[in-house]
Amino acid sequence: MSTTDRPALGIALICLGVTAISVNDVLIKGLSGAYPLHQIVGIRSAIGLAITLVILQFEGGWARLKTSTPGLHLMRGLLVVSANMTFYAAVAVLPLAQATALFFVAPLFITLLSIPILRETVGPVRLFAVLAGFSGVALMQVPGSAVAADVPRVTYLLPVVAAFLYAMLQVLTRKLGATAPAAALAVYIQTTFLAVSMLFFLIAGSGRFADGFESDSLVFLLRAWVWPATGDITVFAGLGLASGLVGYCLSAAYRLANASIIAPFEYLGLPLAILWGWIFFAEWPVLPTWIGSAIIIGAGLTVFLRERAKARPVTPPRGRGRLR
Template identity: 35%
Template sequence: MGSVAAKSDRVVLGVLCMMTFSIFGPLIDAFAKLVPSEIPVGQIIAARFAVQGIMLLPMAAMFGWLHRPNNHELGLHIVRAALILLATGCFVAAIRVMPLADAIAIFFVEPFILTLLGGFLLGEAIGPRRIMACLVGFCGALLVIKPSFAAFGPVAMFPLGTAFCFAFYMVLTRRMAVAMHPVTLQAYTAIAAIGLAFPVLWFFDGSGSVALDPTFPERYGFLMLLGVGMSATIAHIFVSFALSLAPAATIAPFQYLEIVAATALGYWIFSDLPDALTFLGIAIIVGSGIYVFTRERRLSRLPTPPP
């Protein structure tokens, strides 16, 4: 019974970490949307990982969590960094022209993708009830902000690109987080992302490219870039802990709580007042997450049947 209780506690802690990520995640997007338009998307992404590396690498070194990655692990870090670079770039480009809540609503096909990938690539159990909970949560997300491709054109595809890249990023995080400390994982990912992003910015320096030609930010822009990096670091530390403690398919529905935080931030910062349909969608999202949480906790406490 002790091992069953310990397993349950790990799953519950993983869910709580995912819920914390879902609170800090929209802060990344809010800070990114507040970055002045003269600062290119590529510079925002590079600053996000530079701050993450500066924050986490000394911490990992101080506590003795660093190790020398082998070639296979190094390759996984590079792939993971490329995925999160693409995911971040697509989303930041989207929110430059779209309302934050609209972009996040389109992005919320991601937990459903993650649940399926957790089953197919990681061999995690995804029963019909869990799939239904993800579908119900996704329907709730659609009620919060109804995405309109007609309104925004091809840019509406960018959050979908973010969703697919981030889902694969989460699968790799789950696979790697069980083998190393989450702080180390995020520190190495930051180093890999910096190694990929900064040469691109150097190459495009002075090119006049709207997306990639870097500029020296004013004080306000610098503070917003710092906010992007700090909120991203905190959020992704928590998601790494979550994926080291619980299966990806279990915690995926709780990512829908991001839409709750995003709606609140949209109202507070950008004066985007939610309507009755929005609140109905939020209630459905929260309800689907609570259902998975309570059912997972009940099942994990059941004794394992004898062979």
Template identity: 40%
Template sequence: MQTNSRGVPHGNAVGIALMCAGVACLSVNDALAKLLTERYSPLQILFLRNVIAFPFALAIAWRIGGPAALRSHRPLAHLLRGILWIGATVLFFTSIMHLGLAEATALIFVAPLFITAISAAFLGETVGRYRWLAVLAGFSGVVIVVRPGTAAFQLVSLLPVATAFVYALLMLGARWVDPRESVWTLLLYLTGAGALLSAVIVPFAWRPVAAEDLWAFVAIALFGTAGMTMMTQAFRLAPAVVVAPLDYTALLWATALGWLVWHERPDLATLFGAAIIIASGVVTIWREHRA
């Protein structure tokens, strides 16, 4: 195995770089979405993002996966995942209309904990006590961030948590897809299903797009597609236990972008709760790797 000058396997080094870049792209994607929610509905943003991104997803799938990536053996599975994708994205875009970018980002990090809990409760998977403790710790971090029963509590703070739950279902829904299909097929059909399904209901929330906002819609499609592509490649090149924890660098980007654009400053409770959620997520990833 090739290594660099520091002894890190080449695949790991490239995977780490791709994961960090991909997370940065998706963080910019979220910031652009927050800007656009000031004038457009989350559903319209999602629709235009997927419509613009679809040709790029098609080109990536064809270039990397070849003709086989364009074929699905279970189209209905992709359609169901498309419904979950729309639900998760609309929930998150709605949340960032009202919450700080860092707070919303911190709360969606409970998705891996939901995946663990759902897998144990409904899929019959064995979950050890350390992973259960990590799940409990993660949800205690959510309570610290949301602060129910206090003056700081906002009902809208539950939207990112709902986003994480639907996103967990989306990730587990990958098991419905035929194992012969590649990750590029999943990326292509997820984008296409999102565009197709949202097209049915977007007329009820449509607002004419101003010329000065076109760049933002194009940018959100490009950054979103680039981010998902780089993160997918990262998992192909390096072990999940190496690259998955780097997803949490999104909180650094969200905090920086929130401060630079909207002058948002997350309070100590949010940062403390986010630290607990991240730590529990890292423990979950590590324990799954050990298993």
């Protein structure tokens, strides 16, 4: 079996990567009450980058970072950073399972965006699945579907915006055809995260822009940097390790096996989000969240299976996931 056709290893890596994403989400939500998002992301990315650079040495060394498409990698990095910042601004105040389920509309956005950008033809089955998926999103927006009644309704749209930004990333990457080793892809993304975090620190690190905002999401984005408490240092270390695992595992998984085999295992993220939310934050999804989640995932799997039948992967075989 070739090194690029190893489905068992690919499945193991995608499951490890998705688990690391869910751990990452839990740790960021846990830290969100004391630290600004850009500080959390900056520290996480610095540790994750160090881990990824070590892995890079086993994939050919520094020469593997050379690319003929630097602009594409910059654009991909900025889209990933924007999607992450938007998603975690929601995670700070929303139930983890609900935010995760809402983000899973990304494959539906990918299907819609492929029409104008990739000039693909989308048949009635996939269009119906897209409409059904967005009805699941609407169901989770109605009054009574939220656990926290005091959260502004617009906050529930943040994971959907994150999903749209992520879908743009995938469609543009498919169109432009980026290729690079798994570790190199992760290095580019981690470097972009780190650079954007440092820019936030220079502009808003003092916390002067956080004054006057009542939104917990905006305060999370803009509050002042503080030195980590002793007990939180191990949490930041775990966050960096999770980031390093995500960055490598998701990119490597899609290089070792076909996307048609790998992609469905990403939905492992939702039961994990429900489990962690229940264990760590005493969150349990209300009925509209259960129903909306089932509709969204069912629609996403329908789109995926139709793409598979047409031998066109929903996303490029170079890696998916919110964090890489």
